[in-house]
Amino acid sequence: NAGVTQTPKFQVLKTGQxxxxxCAQDMNHNSMYWYRQDPGMGLRLIYYSASEGTTDKGEVxxxxxxxxxxxxxxxxxxxxxxxxxxxxxxxxxxxxxYEQYFGPGTRLTVT
Amino acid sequence: DAKTxxxxxxxxxxxxxxxxxxxxxxxxxxDYIHWYRQLPSQGPEYVIHGLTSNVNNRMASLAIxxxxxxxxxxxxxxxxxxxxxxxxxxxxxxKIIFGKGTxxxxxP
Numbered sequence: 001n002a003g004v005t006q007t008p009k010f011q012v013l014k015t016g017q018x019x020x021x022x023c024a025q026d027m028n029h030n031s032m033y034w035y036r037q038d039p040g041m042g043l044r045l046i047y048y049s050a051s052e053g054t055t056d057k058g059e060v061x062x063x064x065x066x067x068x069x070x071x072x073x074x075x076x077x078x079x080x081x082x083x084x085x086x087x088x089x090x091x092x093x094x095x096x097x098y099e100q101y102f103g104p105g106t107r108l109t110v111t
Numbered sequence: 112d113a114k115t116x117x118x119x120x121x122x123x124x125x126x127x128x129x130x131x132x133x134x135x136x137x138x139x140x141x142d143y144i145h146w147y148r149q150l151p152s153q154g155p156e157y158v159i160h161g162l163t164s165n166v167n168n169r170m171a172s173l174a175i176x177x178x179x180x181x182x183x184x185x186x187x188x189x190x191x192x193x194x195x196x197x198x199x200x201x202x203x204x205x206k207i208i209f210g211k212g213t214x215x216x217x218x219p
Binding site for chain 2: 035050058059090092103104
């Protein structure tokens with residue numbers, strides 16, 4: 001039981017490049033989330049998915065797209081990266097509406 | 112979105128109890144109150160949650176005001192490993208938004 005896994009762990013992009021952050025959970029949870037955390041700040045919700053086939057915007061969705069590929073996987077795509085998107089990205093899944101499990105995070109730098 | 116208000120930081124001495132307050136005056140009847148903590152360089156981890164009644168688990172206790180407009184996370188005996196940022200969150204329809212949290216410093 002690996003929990004929530006994220007790939008890659010680190011990534012450096014140039015402004016304008018695109019990339020997809022991958023997230024998978026093996027706990028059969030319905031809801032999944034993407035957050036970003038800037039240095040010294042709290043987490044901000046980008047997008048979430050309450051069930052397979054549905055996605056909803058969070059607090060800061062601009063510049064991102066998501067795909068809930070199946071129940072296990074929820075990916076986050078940056079179409080044209082900007083320096084303002086430099087951050088640590090956390091994926092999470094939710095058990096029984098009360099306990100979120102977080103992945104280890106992806107540290108992204110956009111130059 | 113459901114909002115919470117917490118002090119930016121708090122200090123406590125090691126081996127003493129810690130009471131972390133949270134205000135959530137706009138809470139609705141079906142919002143669950145969740146607490147998470149984030150240790151340095153890690154993702155958040157679940158601490159405790161509740162709806163109306165006080166709750167206890169192995170990590171902490173959660174005291175919820177009768178009108179549910181505030182709650183308090185209680186760490187019964189703080190250790191240095193409890194130094195972290197503590198987040199009080201309202202779960203409304205599984206849309207979970209973190210605030211800025213309270214940074215807890217533990218003094219040896």
